Amino acid sequence: MLKKNLLALPVALAVAGVAYAGSGMLPEDALEMQIKKTNSSSYLTQSPQNLMMMPDNPAWEVVEAGEALFKQPRGPKNASLEKCDFGKGPGVLEGAHAELPRYFADTGKVMDLDTRLVHCMKTLQGFTNDDPAIKQKHGSKTDIMKLQAYIGSKSSGMPWNPPMNHPLEKAMRDAGEVMFYRRSATMDFSCATCHTQTGKRIRASVLPSVYDAADWTKAISWPAHRTSHEQVRSSQHRVLECLWQMRYPDIKNGSDASIAMISFWTDAARGEPVIVPDLKR
Amino acid sequence: MFNKTPIAAVAAASLLLIAGGCSATNAGKTEAAKPMAMAAAAPAAPAKVDYTKMSAKDLAEYLIFEAEGYDLKQATQEGTSGRDRLVQDEIQKACSLMKGQEVSDKDREKVMALAAASIKYPEGGIKLGDWKKGRELAWSGFGYRTAHNPDDHSKREAGGNCYNCHQLATDRTGGDIGPSLTGYGKNRGASEDMLKYTYDVIYNPHTYFACTNMPRMGAVGVLNHKQIADIMAYLFDPASPVNK
Known part of the structure; x- marks a missing residue:
């Protein structure tokens, strides 16, 4: 990584200026920018192997599969997802993930990438909850994961900017904040137990702090390929898995509780670049 | 529980x-x-x-x-x-502190009193068990995870999760959310007071550290008296790698 990225760094920094104008940046370049910005934080640099593999991230195959799926007429209504509105207008994917979760007037709800995608698959394509296309949530082979990886990649390098104009967006973010600090279950853990100090470790793993936005953006940049799972994973999956370790019961996929948490954690990365698809342990 | x-x-x-x-x-x-x-x-x-x-x-x-x-x-x-x-129970409620928030004096007293009252001591007093068993318990992060992949306690006992947050013996990598406990017994000695203090901290650490991040391993029943004795042996026994 070092050799390649040392050469790539000036390019990455040059691109950085453009990225904030809305044209995006490769995830490896966005990450390199954060590493530079944090003076090589221990969280961002903990896996040299993953940094080196970023340009060859297996998630790119999933992104490509997602693009094909997105454009393909599917479902009972034989429609593509090209008219799906992720918040920036029908079919606009550039920067859409960077502004999720957000309020959608057509449902009256704050929705994250996962729930908004499912909404479009139902309304535009006619899928139902029982169809495998919607029912199967996790793993690189699922439609949901392929589509999320594709849509998410269209925000790479753009700053997280979930809107807080609608009162519901603020309410969900604030409830998510309370949940972040709320201790319960067998071990009295809250999210804050592990994610409020910079550079601390669980065993050998360096933890990201919610107070350190430059690190935090990588923590919340999903979809990402997880090398330990050999799968691309979503934000919803991250919530699920953290809570499993915390000895909580299953959080329901797409529940307002899960979206509140994702709203808070996305807000905490505001202004820092999206790194999608990322590569994580 | x-x-x-x-x-x-x-x-x-x-x-x-x-x-x-x-x-x-x-x-x-x-x-x-x-x-x-x-x-x-x-x-x-x-x-x-x-x-x-x-x-x-x-x-x-x-x-x-x-x-x-x-x-x-x-x-x-x-x-x-x-x-x-x-x-949430009373301690969890009092200790769900938001950013920049500190536990009030009133809550601190309440938490410490509740914690102290929760501690049950083994019959025959606090004794050290088998440090080798304690070593594995300190390492194990197994137990009480439910969600999509529940831990099966009939196949394996729940562990102490100590290494998640503490460095103990240096032959394994521990976390650093909690303080390093390397050389614990060697540095502190094994007086009756030190044994009681250590037992209390494992059983319910809020007794001394109100709203600590550390779980209440005895009070909530994750570790029983024998398991605590084994983990304490790992901390105190001169033969334990913690003290080498």
Whole structure:
């Protein structure tokens, strides 16, 4: 990584200026920018192997599969997802993930990438909850994961900017904040137990702090390929898995509780670049 | 398991329902006055509530319990439910401190008193067990995880999770959310007071450190007396790698 990225760094920094104008940046370049910005934080640099593999991230195959799926007429209504509105207008994917979760007037709800995608698959394509296309949530082979990886990649390098104009967006973010600090279950853990100090470790793993936005953006940049799972994973999956370790019961996929948490954690990365698809342990 | 009385749990649930009911756009006086009736109706037809009219705290509780954001019926290893895992006891409530918030003097006293009162000592006093067993218990992060992949306690006992947060012997990598305990017994000695202090901290660390991040391994029943004795041997035994 070092050799390649040392050469790539000036390019990455040059691109950085453009990225904030809305044209995006490769995830490896966005990450390199954060590493530079944090003076090589221990969280961002903990896996040299993953940094080196970023340009060859297996998630790119999933992104490509997602693009094909997105454009393909599917479902009972034989429609593509090209008219799906992720918040920036029908079919606009550039920067859409960077502004999720957000309020959608057509449902009256704050929705994250996962729930908004499912909404479009139902309304535009006619899928139902029982169809495998919607029912199967996790793993690189699922439609949901392929589509999320594709849509998410269209925000790479753009700053997280979930809107807080609608009162519901603020309410969900604030409830998510309370949940972040709320201790319960067998071990009295809250999210804050592990994610409020910079550079601390669980065993050998360096933890990201919610107070350190430059690190935090990588923590919340999903979809990402997880090398330990050999799968691309979503934000919803991250919530699920953290809570499993915390000895909580299953959080329901797409529940307002899960979206509140994702709203808070996305807000905490505001202004820092999206790194999608990322590569994580 | 969490020292919660059934009465307290019912009271907490009722309060939540009242909080939800007051915020319900269509909630009349009669509904608010009948929390139990609402409880029966809630799963089938959740009341339409205006999230923006609720405090962040009330909304969080609503999303967890009333909106059933979690699988509240999920079975747990201790024979309770997902709901029981999520209902906070007094210590959890007092210690859910937001950014920049510190525990008040009143809460600190309350937490320490509750913690001290929770400690049960083994018959025959605090003794050291087998440090080799303690070493494996200190390393193991197994146990009490439920969700999508529940830990099966019939196949393996729950561990102490010590290495998640502490460095102990240096032959394995520990975390650093808690202080390093390398050389614990060698540095502190094994006086009766030190043994009692260590037992108390493992059993319920809020006795000395109100609102610490550390779990209450004895008080909540993750570790029994024998397991605590084994982990203490790992900390104190001169032959233990912790003290080498």
